[in-house]
Amino acid sequence: MKQRNEQLPPGIRGFLIRMGQIDRRWIYLAVAVAIAAPMLTRLRFPEVPGRMAQATFNAIESIPPGSRVLIAYDFDPASAAELEPMANAVLHHCASKGHRIALMALWPLGKQLADDAIRDILLEYHPEKVEGVDYVQLGFKTGNEGVIKLMTTSIAEAYAADASGKPITQIPLLEGVRTIGDFQLIASISAGTPGAQQWVQYGDSAMPDAFKFVAGTTGVQSSQLLPYYPKQMEGMLIAIKGAAEYEMLVTEKYPVTRSADRLALGRERMGPQFVAHLLLIGLIVLGNISMLAARGWKGAAR
Secondary structure, three states: OHHHHHHOOHHHHHHHHHHHOOOHHHHHHHHHHHHHHHHHHOOOOOOOOOHHHHHHHHHHHHOOOOOEEEEEEEOOHHHHHHHHHHHHHHHHHHHHHOOEEEEEEOOOOHHHHHHHHHHHHHHHHOOOOOEOOOEEEEEEOOOOHHHHHHHOOOHHHHOOEOOOOOEHHHOHHHOOOOOHHHOOEEEEEEOOOOOHHHHHHHHHOOOOOOOEEEEEEOOOOHHHHHHHOOOOOOEEEEHHHHHHHHHHHHHHHOOOOOOHHHHOHHHHHHHHHHHHHHHHHHHHHHHHHHHHHHHOHHHHHO
């Protein structure tokens, strides 16, 4: 080890030591460039779908066209950067497959996000869809998990009318729907409580095997949901990575010809993460090499 250290050219050793002493402001600048450049250029990288994203895609594909699907917008704008891309992709996927979609929210601002998705995704790519027949906006309902419990016995008691005030008994899409067990699939796009965990605990557990359940979640919340996959949850999308993988699966089978960027938000947001992660890994490696050069290989190996 000592001979190897002595054979290291002094110029190279000095350079490596200086690199370890670089002013941290240059590192901050490099990280800023690594994040800003992919954002400005809208850099995208191909994604390799993981088993959770594939399972989510398969769950929605597996139910027959015309099935009733309930999508719960259990998040607000603070988590939209992670969750909006997957919510958009789920909505487009369900509409493309021909499913009939009910949207609801357990978070107050979730209703506004669902309204935006109806306008920007559902009606942008599927203008033929008819409100009340192909989709319905139920809106926000206060009560947290109590709403889910009530919907396992009577949706009409939880939602007497949709968001526009129309009685649900007059909505063709909900004809014959008495409980959440009459939906073939439920998807919760969840940022916390109430959200996917409560749908499993109070919805799926009360009506096991009545419907398929999939979820999209923030990275922070994912550890709470992993124990439920794959038994109670057939599919799970985790953070922006899961959104990017699922987006690719959906748009490969159901491409769009206009406003395609709206279904590529996950992949665009993965670009800065990927470049920044590569930079940080490189800096860690360089820092360790610089430390070894400064201490000498023999001292570092002890």
